[in-house]
Amino acid sequence: MSTPYVLLGLLAAGNRHGYELKRAHDNRLPRARPLAFGQVYATLGRLARDGLVAVTGQEREAGPDRTAYALTARGRQELDQWLVTVEPPAPYVASALFAKVVVALLAADVDTARSYLVAQVRAHTDRLRELTAVKTAPSATFDDVVAADYAIAHLDADLRWLRTTLERVADWHREVRS
Amino acid sequence: MTDLQARGVVKAYGPTPALRGVTLDVAEGEIVAVTGPSGCGKSTLLHCLAGILRPDAGQVTWRGQRIDTWSEATRSKLRRTEFGVLFQFGQLVTELTAAENVALPLLLAGTGRREARTAALGWLERLDVADIVDVRPGEMSGGQQQRCALARALVTEPRVLFADEPTGALDTLAGEQVLTHLVRLARQQRTSVVLVTHEPRIAGYADREVTIRDGVVDATGLGLDLPLAGGGR
Numbered sequence A: 001m002s003t004p005y006v007l008l009g010l011l012a013a014g015n016r017h018g019y020e021l022k023r024a025h026d027n028r029l030p031r032a033r034p035l036a037f038g039q040v041y042a043t044l045g046r047l048a049r050d051g052l053v054a055v056t057g058q059e060r061e062a063g064p065d066r067t068a069y070a071l072t073a074r075g076r077q078e079l080d081q082w083l084v085t086v087e088p089p090a091p092y093v094a095s096a097l098f099a100k101v102v103v104a105l106l107a108a109d110v111d112t113a114r115s116y117l118v119a120q121v122r123a124h125t126d127r128l129r130e131l132t133a134v135k136t137a138p139s140a141t142f143d144d145v146v147a148a149d150y151a152i153a154h155l156d157a158d159l160r161w162l163r164t165t166l167e168r169v170a171d172w173h174r175e176v177r178s
Numbered sequence B: 001m002t003d004l005q006a007r008g009v010v011k012a013y014g015p016t017p018a019l020r021g022v023t024l025d026v027a028e029g030e031i032v033a034v035t036g037p038s039g040c041g042k043s044t045l046l047h048c049l050a051g052i053l054r055p056d057a058g059q060v061t062w063r064g065q066r067i068d069t070w071s072e073a074t075r076s077k078l079r080r081t082e083f084g085v086l087f088q089f090g091q092l093v094t095e096l097t098a099a100e101n102v103a104l105p106l107l108l109a110g111t112g113r114r115e116a117r118t119a120a121l122g123w124l125e126r127l128d129v130a131d132i133v134d135v136r137p138g139e140m141s142g143g144q145q146q147r148c149a150l151a152r153a154l155v156t157e158p159r160v161l162f163a164d165e166p167t168g169a170l171d172t173l174a175g176e177q178v179l180t181h182l183v184r185l186a187r188q189q190r191t192s193v194v195l196v197t198h199e200p201r202i203a204g205y206a207d208r209e210v211t212i213r214d215g216v217v218d219a220t221g222l223g224l225d226l227p228l229a230g231g232g233r
């Protein structure tokens, strides 16, 4: 999970309150799932416990949304380490799409798998078009474009897989059932 | 409002059928992607719609007028005024600079030199390639060439832009930049676009996608050789 590091990174720009962190997170990562306030405070709590951030300012007693946080030296170290660490390149396939086709072939039939694949191609195509419109809008910022591009590239990869699987599903089914 | 219409368009090259009855509507300002596997007839359809090729049968109508029955001279005039075309390789005139290439369609239409040059510079600027104004195609990158070709296609402010794999020869980033410009400018001017591509990602730039398979519109929109639903093959 990268959320703790995103919060550390946002604090590297200066001290902030929890609600400011939530807003900054949602703005900088426009296509990410928006953070819940509860998640922000829980994460900050853990980071504070581990000494990566520290409560700062006068309003220590005034409740969570009045509390400002600062990045500590250890927090900075931890952040720098994360920034240079290569993520494992997709070690597992964690996709509901893939699982669903496998189960459809086991528990239902080729037509079920195929109808699902066709419907999923349509849904992916619609979403890809929506995101492309977001990024070509004259008002689009680099934040919007780069975030949309990430989502588009993944939808495009899924679409390629969905289409090749559609063409192979009958042969695949014969293998599963033999 | 439907601006451009194909009705049952048929086209063969000798014994090879390329289109076997294609019907398609393009509304004013609409961006339509034409997709489908290689050889399905996308380019042939684009050429018929743009009045470059004459269909063997069927009709092509532009703003209520049948253009497939027009003479080559009349269709050629339509292509210089209301239609613009952009191909995979920009097809710029190698002896001319970017500004001269872009100004060319205006000069052919009788616009004065100074006015044509000013318009050309304006378009190159809008496409973020003001720096290549005096550069010839041989010294441009592929992306610069395509932007220059796009400027040339738009300089006459056509009502329809026909683009056949316009980014087929570019890398991802250069291609995305050309398409983003193309879509923004088309929307700004309410220019309709017929965008031929075989890539879903590029079709995503359109409002709508029409898939061709074996010379006809594929109602499933997938362009794949699939058995009919319930066929259980």
Ligand SMILES: Nc1ncnc2c1ncn2[C@@H]1O[C@H](COP(=O)(O)OP(=O)(O)OP(=O)(O)O)[C@@H](O)[C@H]1O
Binding pocket: B013, B016, B017, B018, B036, B037, B038, B039, B040, B041, B042, B043, B044, B045, B198
């Ligand atoms: N000038 C030509 N002479 C003879 N046959 C042609 C000619 N142009 C196209 N064809 C044939 O007509 C059919 C449709 O070709 P077309 O170029 O329209 O396909 P396409 O969908 O644009 O393919 P691609 O994605 O490869 O560009 C193909 O079978 C092709 O071989």
Ligand SMILES: [Mg+2]
Binding pocket: B042, B043, B044, B164
């Ligand atoms: Mg073609």
